[in-house]
Amino acid sequence: MRTNNEPVHVQELISKKKQSKNLFLKFEKAIPIILFLIASVSVFTTIGIIYTLFSETIEFFKQVSVVEFFTGTVLKPLSQDPKFGVLPLIMGTLTSTVIAMLVAAPIGLMTAIYLSEFASERIRKTFKPLLEILAGIPTIVYGFFAFTFVTPLLKHVIPGLETTNILSPGIVMGIMIIPMIASLSEDAMSSVPNAMREGALALGATKLEVATRVVIPAAFSGIVASFVLAISRAIGETMIVTIASGSSKNFTFDLTQSMQTMTAYIVEVTGGDAPAGSTIYYSLYAVAMTLFVFTLLMNLFARYVARKFKEEY
Amino acid sequence: MKYVDAVQVQKRMNFRLIVNTIAKIIFFLSTVFGLVVLGILIYRVFSDGIGWINMDFLTGKLSTDPEKAGILGAILGTLWLMVVVAPVTMFFGVGTAIYLELYAKKGKLRSFIQTNIANLAGVPSIVYGILGMTVFVRALDMGNIVLAGGLTMSLLILPITIVASQEAIRAVPNHLGEASYGLGATKWQTIKNIILPAALPGILTGAILSLSRAIGETAPLVVIGIPALLIPFPGSIFDKFTVLPMQIYYWTLDSSLVEEYAYLASATIIILLLVLLLLNTTAIIIRNKFQKRY
């Protein structure tokens, strides 16, 4: 205890401290400004991305015509007479994405239906974290898996399969995005009001009928949004296709062959230490710009659909 | 005459119930499918790789001779990368979240920043790699050192860190802040002493999960040009480095040349997965331990 027995007068003590407070108040006023500057980092990131991609892409189009780039079916950056058609890469990207969606859309959707409409609370609580684990596995591990396990496995079924091919990474990419579709679609389905389900159940509908005729139509835009996001994710995926699909710039529909995606091309060019200023170097940005625009449009579309969905209830 | 024929309904009902049951089984199998693949993947990796994990592997240098190769360099590289990523992304992530949740007025500016963050979250990681290569490695002339890689990764996981921190701050009930204001506390005092401590478990959980994303990411570092060469162990954020996923990448690529590299890749994957498991468990423990009490 203090030596003198005077009672403490808090308000007096407080007003004595006022002097030191003034400095603190200046600091207090500066805080919103500091925080705003911190928050603007994310805006500068976007500006940075757009600026780098854009300015270098313009350099590229000074050397290669826009028409050749977007309509050319031949990509031969290293040959004597280089050709810079982006279509082989778009072909590779779209093919792997379609394969992935063929795997992920039905399985992801059925998983979502099971978890939202059929599973007991306990099963749901065990399965959801397990799916999260699946989603948390680094893509490099999936790439390894596609290359060393799925491709050899598929070779037993399809003898003509090349060591690097578009099929195997497509399938594995599909497996990778199952959790994404499942969890986003499940969210959409779970937010369908129970009253709608009960109405149908009371008429004697089975759970399947409730799911297909009530829940899925009601959650439709949410499900669509999850598909679009998954597509965008597949388009931007890099490591699986880089490892398992190789670098042949084939413009083909043959799934057993190696095809290169836009992302894999970027990896190949940067890994090859293309000298800054060369056409190859700039082509990297033109491809990245194409990739960026693709995924951005997908994401904007997904959010537009999802927002519409929210308004429905 | 009845409109509903009971017998007919009964027959149809049996049929509908059978369809329902079959569908349920198919849906269940779909749900299990992903997990079966997960099981196979983990089993494969472990059966191939576990035999290669020993003290020499964990503490050894990289080597072209599979028998001698170790991953200490990659482990250290991953750690050094986190030394950059963790503070940078926490500082900017939490700062942005505080600004958006507690300072920014509802309006155009705020929704612009918010939309921008949502869009950034959907940008492919390889595009961040290009940004990092162009800005940090070349324009700022850092070279492919830990700092350049770390800043790139920080930008990559910034959107998810921001969103997680925003959720954590939003979950702090208003009445705690009011109590503090009511005692004459200033806004910053209230944020620092009341709101942030209450939001901290949520913020940490989110931050750890985003860090584990950064630990597993490969593409941006490939683009930045992390060398496949045998480099000395990194000793600071200004050294060249490699990380676990990069090592997996190179060994997988070369496994068609040297078969043992596939096993080394498996062994490295085991280590990577264990690190991620450790981080995620920590996040879950934090989340459960500090479950909201107010």
Place this chain on the structure above:
Amino acid sequence: MAGAMTAIPQAEVKKRANIEVLRTLEQEKEVVFDTQNLNLWYGEKHALRDINLDIHEEEVTAIIGPSGCGKSTYLKTLNRMVELVPSVRTTGVIQYKGKSIFDKSLRVEELRTQVGMVFQKPNPFPKSIYENIAYGPKIHGIRNKMILDEIVEKSLRGAYIWDEVKDRLHDNAYGLSGGQQQRLCIARCLAIEPDVILMDEPTSALDPKSTLKVEELIRELKKDYAIVIVTHNMQQASRISDRTAFFLDGEVVEYDRTDVIFNEPTDQRTEDYINGRFG
């Protein structure tokens, strides 16, 4: 309650009230808050209309009225907490001890140090009991451990909760019962020794026993503090308050000594409300 009141003959009531009025005229307490023509809008919503009210020292002023009539809004205007809502706009004058609370030279934080507030739901911080009480003094720069110890004990004693918590000062405040939490919040408010304590339905989340304890505490506190209390409980208002203001649709319908309001309201609407005929 209404029955009990009508049992008293009308003449008797009047006589008592008159005596009361005479007595108060002699010892009118000093005014701490003087509200003149206060108007307040939430965006377009006109929530307070031409409020005129005096809050007196060493008295309990009760504010009653149906839900949504602006009681909490008025209370939160007195310590300017209402400004946390961005759309709020006010006109009129509120003087605290003769100085306008809207004056530029007066910082809100200073005002709130002198005008404490207790909320409807007990809202201790997720910290220890000790830290809850020490929080106010600490943010105002008092760091001396011995002084803080003394303030904590004094405040907890002041809120009559010291004996219940003195052995667990460093336990988390969420381990306390609801009633104890509310008294802790009152103690937290006492720790910065305000002049006025604003209480917004402080007992509505409490059981009857804890309610009585808090009421008892309020009666003790009024010896040193001006207290403004919002309540939906008529008995509570009549038990503990000296003056009562009846709010309706953002207006003060009637404001007078509590016994006058309860026994002989001049406005029909006040009478109807007190007798539970609406609201």
